[in-house]
Amino acid sequence: MTNAQVTLVQLDNYGPWTVTPEPRREADLQTLQSRLYADLSQFLGTRDGYAFFTRFDNMIAVTNGIDRADHRRLQESLRNRYPVTVSLGIGSGANPTDALVDATAHLQAAGSAQDAERREVLAGDPIAEAERADDDVRIAHFDVNDATGKYTDELDAFSTFVRIEQGYAALMRTLHDEHDGLAFFVGGDNVIALVPDLARDTYADVIERVRDDADMSLKVGVGAGRTATDAGMAAKHALEVCREEGTTVEGV
Amino acid sequence: MTNAQVTLVQLDNYGPWTVTPEPRREADLQTLQSRLYADLSQFLGTRDGYAFFTRFDNMIAVTNGIDRADHRRLQESLRNRYPVTVSLGIGSGANPTDALVDATAHLQAAGSAQDAERREVLAGDPIAEAERADDDVRIAHFDVNDATGKYTDELDAFSTFVRIEQGYAALMRTLHDEHDGLAFFVGGDNVIALVPDLARDTYADVIERVRDDADMSLKVGVGAGRTATDAGMAAKHALEVCREEGTTVEGV
């Protein structure tokens, strides 16, 4: 069994804030959101976590090895520098989906995302140090075969984007509904997924499914580690092997 | 006819850079990408443009009123502060899709996105000042009815995200394939689309289609203006009317 620790980062009462007292300029909101995410990525990333932007007002992170004091410090740092605050739910479970269900439940139990009174909740518990293992986190890093040659340099930019999005949607659904994995688009033609321990054949099946559903050819590198960074760097190196060898699944 | 000016922002040879000499840490790449996007959004936004993060290595912006000198200054500012450079293609056309096809063609004509020699291209022409009109840009701002009550506070965070993504995918395809519009997810439960002049009934049909395809209820505010900010703020105010009145389409 894997033992991912997942943190749900939710901006408190953000939707209403964006239109109070009247709608705020979209460019400022986009700047605010993407910088707050960048800070989250840097804070967690330099502590060997991974943060995904997801919906920006709800972000999902892999936080094995990051304790409650760090989570609290993150909340304080954001509160001191932004006009908004964040609530954090920490979860774990038999697989990534269960871990996020757990993290979400902690925040939902504390109140609505649009409850003006619910601010800076910190709920749920990190995995105890004694229970951590060297393969707690598994990361699968997918990319599209020759995306630049087949799409970026050939189609108009939006058509390429539509293709990438459709491939991502098919991959996200398959991994989530059938394998309890959480897949995130991270830019370019890259998708990073937090996954349970899956067999080589399963990855081949998933890639086949995406080819059928979205007519897109993927390859994947898989890695395991004590933290998201350990697992993620192993996955990146495995993906480099795919590139060099022309293979489709490496690292598992 | 609408007269949108669209700029394609493409990071030069970015994919290879991310794995040279070996794969760079994902958290640093995410921080780099989202901050570069934030700077783009702020630079263009305070000049009344809109920038969308799209794939982060390929970003799409609405730039009516922003001239070549501004585009050049943007390239210089980024070059002076980031380890990567950007190429810019400027396009226009009878509808948003055509404008982006034009913008893309300018960059593709200059070389591949992964050509190490192709750097800081600036190609294509802004719309001449004399040809600009007060309704050049049309923006449709969609959101999900009661997303917090139905999804965020009820489902786990990834299931909500999957639902939002599916609704976005359906909306993006319908607008692009049938109406030559470009729709972008901008966080939360919001999608902003650059659209041609569409009838009220068309919006009702689009919303119906998304309900059928993705079982999601949307509403939309529409606005027109000389710039993206003008059109976008009008759309936001129209969407507020939807919220207050319980209506589905406003502003058109």
Place this chain on the structure above:
Amino acid sequence: MTNAQVTLVQLDNYGPWTVTPEPRREADLQTLQSRLYADLSQFLGTRDGYAFFTRFDNMIAVTNGIDRADHRRLQESLRNRYPVTVSLGIGSGANPTDALVDATAHLQAAGSAQDAERREVLAGDPIAEAERADDDVRIAHFDVNDATGKYTDELDAFSTFVRIEQGYAALMRTLHDEHDGLAFFVGGDNVIALVPDLARDTYADVIERVRDDADMSLKVGVGAGRTATDAGMAAKHALEVCREEGTTVEGV
């Protein structure tokens, strides 16, 4: 006569905010201040202005060519993204000192910097477009002769810093008290001054004075222009001539 337009940027009621409800962490305050300054520098700089960090809660900018609408947009952008707001006083006058006296007076007339009720003042008037001239702004860019060889590589880092600070203090006082110029340390061994039209001999005297008072050898490049960027780039190129030719004063 010169015709500099100067803007005083004052954070509203900032001191009290930093200790409410109890003292905020210094690292967060430093991050907040320096990023807000960076945004100011980018917003004004890409409009051909210059911003100096000064005291961070009171910053001084040269804003020729930047109108009231731009100033208002700057206030809005900061308000939407930071937990603090800024007031702006715009001034002009026969020389830089007078211009800043004018800018300051506008804010002081509106209330105290620590008045909780005084927020987002925008006072004072930009120079009318018809009155602007191609030599409105004069910039003198100073640096220390062989600072790296004599100080950075020889003394410990704080002793070097003390030396640079003492040289800067002497230069700042001389330019301000005797020549109505405003000098700002901008990092490294560089000082940029907003100056009136001074003679070549005056610069030589100023440099001699700093040598006497602080035992430090400076050189200077001077430039004039319609905007701070025009004048500042001319000054930088003149300073490059000093470096190449081994001269002490260039550009005037």
Place this chain on the structure above:
Amino acid sequence: MTNAQVTLVQLDNYGPWTVTPEPRREADLQTLQSRLYADLSQFLGTRDGYAFFTRFDNMIAVTNGIDRADHRRLQESLRNRYPVTVSLGIGSGANPTDALVDATAHLQAAGSAQDAERREVLAGDPIAEAERADDDVRIAHFDVNDATGKYTDELDAFSTFVRIEQGYAALMRTLHDEHDGLAFFVGGDNVIALVPDLARDTYADVIERVRDDADMSLKVGVGAGRTATDAGMAAKHALEVCREEGTTVEGV
């Protein structure tokens, strides 16, 4: 004896870079420098260190409790996101001045700050965990009595700045030359100093000296701790006591 750990952060070959191939725009350099400093402050600050901007191309930090791996990670994060790199020298000693002399010597031994070949040096050793004590770091936080009432609201902004700078220069020299302390202006009317264990009377003398030399009235809160944050927060609380009680020296 105190046991401060000091890190000198030096941008590699920065001066030449700013003028290659020709002078870069000052606004971009200012944005780059202040954001890099903000990242440094955030990285070290959330690990209980303090970073001071000093000359921006040479920054000084108090890093007790921050190990070599963290320093290495900081270098990597900056290299991945900026067009410049940093070298780091770590030092310790009987007092703050000695610690910085030690830190500086490590970098100078590795080459010149403007040596194009010297990049990303990491030299010197953190204090061993077993040798750390709960009062290793002493911080003195000074501010000016009624700076807003006496200066900001009364004088023009540059005259206020000149006064604050002169007070800071006097304080910096006295602490450095006579007491082996390192004082840094941190914005507003605040100076934070890394100090050895000084007596209450010594602080009273230092304040008297600044009054004589620069006609400025200061107060100071002093704190000790295992880290810069612990010491710095204690100093801030002591300064609040000064404010409430109308006293001049607290915390020692």
